[in-house]
Structure formats: structure tokens, C-alpha cells
Amino acid sequence: MMKNQTIEEKQYLVRFNADTKSHLHVLDPNICLTKCPDKICTIFCPASVYKWEEIRMHVGYEGCHECGSCRIGCPYENIKWEYPRGGHGIVFRLG
């Protein structure tokens, strides 16, 4: 049986050239708090960028794969999504 690899271990395999400021912004944490019981972006984000911390959303933008799922999947269009500055963000080396 292989040991299940955690998302942290997976993310460790990826090269990032993180910018100093975030390209992702949760517009209104109140919507997350009151209207989104599942905090669904914390589930479907493939890089586990979003982490709910009691009353606010922590956004670990440095590990973002720039897939776009959160922009499309947030039921309240509560995420402002941009591309990181040119040359920044994820750098795939292989696939």
C-alpha cells in the first residue's frame, strides 16, 4: 500500500516564482461567513490556496496553479481573479 501523499507534499514538487502581492482577492468575507456553509473554494481548489480561519479567508496565493476554478466555482462571484504579473506565479517544468 502506498502512503497517501498530502497536498502539502504535492505542492512541494512545484516551482513558484511568487509575486509580492496577491492576484486573488476575496471581496466580502461576510458572504463566506454567512452564505457559504461549505466554504466550497476550500474544497475544490486543487492547491488548497483557501483556508478558512473562523471569520476570514486566508488566501495562500503563492501556491496557486492559476487554474481559474475559484473564479468560476465560487457561487457568489466573491473572488476577484487576475493573472499574476508577467513571469510570476507557477512555473511548470514538465507536464
Add this chain to the structure above:
Amino acid sequence: MPEKFDCIVVGAGPAGTACAYELAKAGVNVLLLERGEYPGSKNVMGGVLYRKMMEDIIPEFYKEAPLERPIVEQRFMMMDKESAVTFSYKGLEWGREPYNNFTVLRAKFDQWFAEKAVEQGALLVCETVALECIVENGRVVGVRTDRPDGDVYADVVVLADGVNSLLAKQLGFHREWRPDEVALATMEILKLDKGIIEDRFNLEPGQGCTIELFGDATKGILGTGFLYTNKDTLSIGVGTLLSGLIKHKIKPYELLEYVKNHPMIRPYIQGSEPIEYLAHLIPEGGYHSIPKVAGHGVLVVGDAAQLVNAIHREGSNMAMTSGRLAAETIIMAKEYNDFSESMLDHYRMKLMESFIGQDLKKYKDATHHFDAFPQYFERYIPMMNRAASQMFTVDGASKWEKQKKIWRDFGSTGEKLKLARDVIKAWRVMK
């Protein structure tokens, strides 16, 4: 940067690079913008590159391009929890010229392809985001980039900016995609010795195999998994509609682990070492989701135009062909010095007449059908596995008794009728 070009192509993936290559070859002054550090650094693909559409652009590219393995066998596994019914075709004609398809690693391949466009005379500028189209009097006249003094102008702009085409959305060519129009794919590259790969997949040295996974690979959610052989790595991945992940509240990387640990898959990848993890969206809306693809001074190609055949996992080929057709249209527009929508709309017509329009039309209701009726994945694939198990298990029961048992397993008369109807419906959306 000189500030005016004949054409600006946004995005150096297969669609944009194909377009820039063809334009440069015809002597058109073209700027190819890429937001990544190098072409391919933002791009992800399961890994199958089709020979034909690439050869339409660069004949005999396989003699020099960085390819992994030519595919000689394609397997399809219909998986249950502890079993699988497998279909396969292996043909050695695929192992020699002109080949059928190859596995590739995108970061390597896209760089090579973009260099080819540069050799033809395209100007490639990386690390540059196109923030918006510059629109004057209802026509696109250039793009605003994130470089200082970053406005660049052109007669025509080609949007090859991928599934997250913020530019096409900005122009109002489409609304935001719905979660059931995109599939989220996660994959890993696993390092494994060449010889072991060839032994495990029953291959001669250098040959490749692809396996598509259905059913339990995605825990019954609409989607597929895949396992492809590269030179000394494997690509393993799983993709499901974003709406499916939301509905079932499944974490995509946990689904990937589930596939990797599935008893039908584990023996293939045992002992390998993960060396990269990747996530990407695939536009799977199909025919009904194709946005407006031509406007005044602007064209949309590849993933940005939703040109993916989800049923046959074809995307890069459609990307390349759409880029080539866009280039042909631009070359014609340049002759007439007319970059209006009515001139550029020839691209849309060419697209619809090509295999792209034809195939997307053929499967226009397929994804939606299988999404709306989960029984195909949840019920029928396990049923197929049980039937095969019954038939091939030698336990002293006669084949007649076995057939009766299988028939009973199909359920009550009502359920059998439903099964029959579902088979007919599936046939209709696929035929």
C-alpha cells in the same frame, strides 16, 4: 518593443504558436506574447499530441521535436472498485512513420514549437500579461500589457489566452463559464525507469501506451482518469467537471490519490517517484459553449474558444488547427486590408467546416447527457464488471445459468427497460 505590428497573438500555447508560426512564415509581422517565464510554463495537458494536425504546420516535426513516446496501444478501462473491464487496440503501424500520436511534456514541447515560430520571424516576448484589449470605435486595435509603456497596436489581435480567456470575456464574447462547462484536471509526473515502464506496459523500447480510465477512477463523478507513458516518467491524472467536485464535495487531489492507490492502477506506478504536480481547467462545454470567435480586429482560438472534444480527449489538435485557420484568414484579410468582423468571420466558417466544427457538433449533447444521467457511471460500469466476472468465472455453473444470473442483475423489468432506453439515448448522443 516597436509599438505597431500586423498582428499580436496573446498566448504561446499550441493555438497561438501555430497561428504565429503560419503568419510569420507568410511574412506577416507578428508579436507573440506569453505571460509565463517561457512558453509551456503555464500549460498542462494529459500529454497526447496528435501527429496529423501538427504535421499540417511542420511536416515531419517528429524528426526533431522533443517527444516522449509514439503511442502503439490505447487501452480503455471501465473500472469498478476491485475490477476492470478493459478494451484495447494495439497496432504496430502506429509505431512507425507517419505515426498516429505521441506523448509529450508540454513545458518542453511548447518551448520548442515557439522557437520554431521565432525562426520563421515571429517576435516572442515572454513574462508579459495582456491586461486588456484596446478598443477604439468598436474595433480591437491592440493590447495593454503589464510592461511599462505597455500598449502595443496591431491590425488584428488573436486571443489564444487559454481557458481563462479574460480578454474574450472583457470583449463580451462570452459570459463567465459555468462550473459544468469546465473540467478540473489534476495530474502528476511520476519518475520511473525506462525499462520498468516498457515491462509493465508490454512495450518495445521507445514505444508508448495510453490508458483512459472510466468509472470508479472518478468515484462515479462524470470525468475520466488517464495514465500515459513518457520516456522515463508516467503522467497520471484525473479530471471531472468542476460542478461534480462541488456537488460531491470532493477535493481534487484526494481523488488523484484515490486513482493512484486504486488496485487496478497501483501495480503500474508502484515504486515511482512523483516529481511534479499540476492542475488545470479543460473547457468541456463543447459545441453549445463556443463563444463568438471573430470580431472587428480580433479572433479567438484554442481553449479560449472552448475547442475541446471531451469525449475523445482531443484539444491540442483543435488548438493547432484553429490557430492555423485563423492565420489563413488573417493573411487573406491583409491582402484586402480589411480587418472588419465580416472579413474575419471567414475564420468561423472555416472552423465550422473543419473537423473541429463537425466533431463538436456530433458530440454537442454528449457531456451534458452523461452529466444529467449519472447512472451510466454509477450503475452500468459496475454492472458490466459483474457480468464479465460471472461469465469468466469457472465455478461449475453452466453458461445458461450464468446468463440468467447476469440478466437478473440487470434488475426488475422496469429497470431493464430503463437500461435499454439509456443505451439507446447514449447511442443517440454519441452516434
